[in-house]
Amino acid sequence: MFDKVLVAFDGKNQGVIKFINRLPQCEAIYVLSVFELSFSERVMKVFHKYVHSDESWMPSNTGGLSKKLELVSADLAVAHKKMYKILHAGDPYQEIKKVIDETHPDLVVVGKSKNYDEISFLSKKNVETKLAASSRSNLVIVK
DSSP: OOSEEEEEOOSSOTHHHHHHHHSOOOSEEEEEEEEOOOHHHHHHHHHHHHHHSSOOOOOSOOTTHHHHHHHHHHHHHTTSSEEEEEEEESOHHHHHHHHHHHHOOSEEEEEOSSOOOHHHHHHSOOHHHHHHHHOOSEEEEEO
8 A cells, every 4th residue: 555654753652653553564664753952952963064064963862762763663563564763863844854855755654743622733833734734745643
């Protein structure tokens, strides 16, 4: 059904993993976790990029997100052919958009940011509404 699926996993929302487990076998699953940076970490990332001309800098403490990414990826690897784990640091929308542009997935699965009602969900500029407005891939937002 879907060849490539991008899963944006924040480390908390298990609903996206349950949704992926219900899909038929996919050729490739990309599990992306984005660690949001503090102000000082953003400054360090910019400084590192300026000095080293790449974006490979990652804070030393990712708050256990890398361990959660490992566990989820191992769980999904059982049911799907290829599994790619991606851990980025930065703005979640920008990093998800960057991976979408690199991988060209057939389906993007994200969790709902917060428990908004329908009106505030549509009026606030959160990650999933920005993706819905800008992405050409199919998008599923999971509670």
